[in-house]
Amino acid sequence: MEEVRWHRPRAPKGGAKMNKKTLGKRSVESLTSDLTEEQRKQLCGLLGNVELTLLYKASVHGYQASAFHQRCDHQGPTLLVAYNHSGYIFGGYTSVDYTQCCQQITDKEAFLFSFQDKEPFCIKVKSGHYARYDDAGGPNFGQQLCFCYNNQPVVYHQGGINAFVFYSDTLYGNDTDLSECEVYKVKHILQVMEKPWRNVLWTADRRAQLMGLIRNHKPLMTSVSRVRILMIGPVGAGKSSFFNSINSIFMGRITSKAMSGSAGTSLTTQFRTYPVKDGREGKPLPFALCDTMGLEEQTGAGLDIEDISSILQGHVPDRYKFNPISPFQLNEQKASRPASLQEKIHCVVYVIDATKISLMSDKLEEKLASIRRKVNSLGIPQMVLMTKADEACPEVEKDLQSLYVSSYIKSKVQEVSSRLGVPVSCVLPVKNYSQELELELNCDVLLLTALQQMLNFADDYLDDAGHVEYDFL
Numbered sequence: 001m002e003e004v005r006w007h008r009p010r011a012p013k014g015g016a017k018m019n020k021k022t023l024g025k026r027s028v029e030s031l032t033s034d035l036t037e038e039q040r041k042q043l044c045g046l047l048g049n050v051e052l053t054l055l056y057k058a059s060v061h062g063y064q065a066s067a068f069h070q071r072c073d074h075q076g077p078t079l080l081v082a083y084n085h086s087g088y089i090f091g092g093y094t095s096v097d098y099t100q101c102c103q104q105i106t107d108k109e110a111f112l113f114s115f116q117d118k119e120p121f122c123i124k125v126k127s128g129h130y131a132r133y134d135d136a137g138g139p140n141f142g143q144q145l146c147f148c149y150n151n152q153p154v155v156y157h158q159g160g161i162n163a164f165v166f167y168s169d170t171l172y173g174n175d176t177d178l179s180e181c182e183v184y185k186v187k188h189i190l191q192v193m194e195k196p197w198r199n200v201l202w203t204a205d206r207r208a209q210l211m212g213l214i215r216n217h218k219p220l221m222t223s224v225s226r227v228r229i230l231m232i233g234p235v236g237a238g239k240s241s242f243f244n245s246i247n248s249i250f251m252g253r254i255t256s257k258a259m260s261g262s263a264g265t266s267l268t269t270q271f272r273t274y275p276v277k278d279g280r281e282g283k284p285l286p287f288a289l290c291d292t293m294g295l296e297e298q299t300g301a302g303l304d305i306e307d308i309s310s311i312l313q314g315h316v317p318d319r320y321k322f323n324p325i326s327p328f329q330l331n332e333q334k335a336s337r338p339a340s341l342q343e344k345i346h347c348v349v350y351v352i353d354a355t356k357i358s359l360m361s362d363k364l365e366e367k368l369a370s371i372r373r374k375v376n377s378l379g380i381p382q383m384v385l386m387t388k389a390d391e392a393c394p395e396v397e398k399d400l401q402s403l404y405v406s407s408y409i410k411s412k413v414q415e416v417s418s419r420l421g422v423p424v425s426c427v428l429p430v431k432n433y434s435q436e437l438e439l440e441l442n443c444d445v446l447l448l449t450a451l452q453q454m455l456n457f458a459d460d461y462l463d464d465a466g467h468v469e470y471d472f473l
Helices: 020-027 038-048 063-070 168-172 204-215 239-251 305-311 362-377 394-398 400-405 405-418 442-472
Strands: 004-006 029-031 050-057 078-084 089-094 103-105 111-116 118-122 132-134 145-147 156-157 180-187 226-230 270-275 284-291 347-353 384-389 428-429
Touching: 029 050, 029 180, 038 078, 038 111, 050 063, 103 305, 111 284, 132 347, 145 362, 156 226, 168 226, 204 226, 204 284, 204 362, 204 442, 226 239, 226 442, 239 270, 239 284, 239 384, 239 442, 305 362, 347 405, 347 442, 384 405, 384 442, 400 405, 400 442, 405 428, 405 442, 428 442
Parallel strands: 004 029, 226 284, 226 347, 347 384, 384 428
Antiparallel strands: 050 180, 078 089, 078 180, 089 111, 103 132, 111 118, 145 156, 270 284
């Protein structure tokens, strides 16, 4: 395999045909990727802990389908990166080999991407069916997006099977002329540490112990009957899914009480306070999870920072409908009466998608920093719930017990700690229930451990509040 060098994009000559003599001469030279190092890191952020090796470069090997297949067949997962004359960088990923089998390929991991505002956005395959048609032609995704079409430096968008939902003007600016097309071999790197970096007991006894501790938890202040935990995070990070997962554990079956999903905008439009019962006929447990609209980087979209301040101080009622354009306003009657300790938030949890930490925009990071400053000023403890740990690391997806021996997950915990300004000990990776039909022991242990830590943090806050109250008296 050729050595790959990374540099800033240049304007290559697309579509130049090469004779066999030239092709043979160039193929033994090192290939230079048109991706910058930063773009490479961002694409790796979509894929997890991977290594990219450049297999095929159209300006070197030619745009012919035969040249593509000669270098890319039977190479395992691959990432195609195309460049057009309008400056768009876009393409797709497939986890299934190219083999020219003349069959529809099912690939639930497939996705399209395009760089927008210097960051890639991802369009996942709808179901995985018809993700590709594998034949002797050029690479295609869903038979919708065909690269090097008819052996030419063009991309062709055709209708038919809609395995991916996208708009050509957004994906590549409707510029079908390619200046370059590259295909990379994607190798997932397993980094297992000899010693776990956190100790967890993955046993049924430990699950039962955690459930008992949570059931019997008593808030430190007698005036507080139930700890209130506020979940804050970007759209689609898994706030509502965490509540559903905790509720499922105590109900003994998979539930879906709170709306959750992967829409581009927040499915949660109201402030919701979700109590959890100990079984269908059981009593309410001593905590409530408070769900909010997802954070969005644009001004006037998603949850407003002023609304968060009102929630923290206990002013916002359950089922209040958020209005991003107009923050919550206290009426005169409530403004004259300060909220009780029972109504305030006792612990704040930032919910962050492990697969998108590296893709977090500066605007969103600034918004989270502003929220953290406000929470700090009120003395409320904070922690991070790092969701989708299984999607971030293939080995963790295979076996959840490998979570704390994965150096990649550890690096993600350290990254989110650095970017959000919270201690590493306050970042807990978890897997929410999303597609499962049955509860699973390892998943329960992680989720319950995180919840127990939230209750411990809330106790710290209530302990401080008790001292302040005592000092005042």
